[in-house]
Amino acid sequence: MYDRIGQNVRRTYLLMFVFTLLIMALAYAIGQATRLGWEIIVVGFALAVVVNLYGYYRSDRLALALSGARPVTKEQEPTFYNLVENTAIAAGLPTPGVYVIEDSAPNAFATGRDPQHSVVVATRGLLDKLEKPELEGVVAHEMSHIKNYDIRLMTIVVVLAGMVVLISDLFLRWTFWGGGRRRDRDGGQAQLIMLVIALVLAILAPLAATLIRLAISRRREFLADADGALLTRYPEGLARALEKLDADQEPLEAANKATAHMYIVSPLKGHPGHGRMALLFDTHPPIQERVAALRAMIGPESYA
Secondary structure (H helix, E strand, O other): OHHHHHHHHHHHHHHHHHHHHHHHHHHHHHHHHHOOOOHHHHHHHHHHHHHHHHHHHHHHHHHHHHHOOEEOOOOOOHHHHHHHHHHHHHHOOOOOEEEEEOOOOOOEEEEEOOHHHEEEEEEHHHHHHOOHHHHHHHHHHHHHHHHOOHHHHHHHHHHHHHHHHHHHHHHHHHHHOOHHHHHHOOOHHHHHHHHHHHHHHHHHHHHHHHHHHHHHHHHHHHHHHHHHHHHHOOHHHHHHHHHHHHHOOOOOOOOOOOOHHHEOOOOOOOOOOOOHHHHOOOOOOOHHHHHHHHHHOOOHHHOO
16 A cells, blocks of 8 residues: 555656646747747746646645535435445545536545545535445445555646647637748747647647556556455445446546546546547446456455
């Protein structure tokens, strides 16, 4: 467990470093293509520092705002709150904040920068459609993300990847509006080459952000499933919950690509554009594989 926590902490800082380099590379290419000069690189570095700090300390607030989650008390949601509280005690963690999204699509996620500043979020659909052992399995899965510091890494990606996409999109729009062509009249062949390089970087940067989300999400879902099953000592509860979530095709209204990797199952199912090609870039491993891995922990005789 401590090795995994250490790996997540190191990967968080590595991600922030790579993000800084990527922003500076984009700034350099844009500067060369637009004759803005080296000043744009300084601006890019300053922007990367500000975004890194915001991502580290405030990205969880952004994730909650994007999802439309609201805090609830023990009096409002006694079953859900007690499960979070009891699972936190079993995991040896402080009790996270408890939030609910008023949406009938079943799903859940955890966010925060560390166990002392963490939150567990569930949709109304999850609370209504799952039986207590199944809900406990989902809560334990999210508690494992908190315990292993997955939440810090996954939440920071929301801000960093989103900023890369935003900068790339702004530059592409600027180019299509004619900014690149106006600059190029005086810049010669070298200016044109740099403009092409900047365009390539701007197009590839969102793909790189997607690949980063994939790299940090898929394996961690398997690990959180296994750790959550160990917390509850009942893998079948989480296995059945995953099957129910997979069978329910109702789309989550607040779902978006920036936060999709944080949920226990993809919230984009049923949304326009989430077809077979989109599955290649899905941030979650197939549910069937996750269920099979859980049931392999207990043997087929336990659920036959």
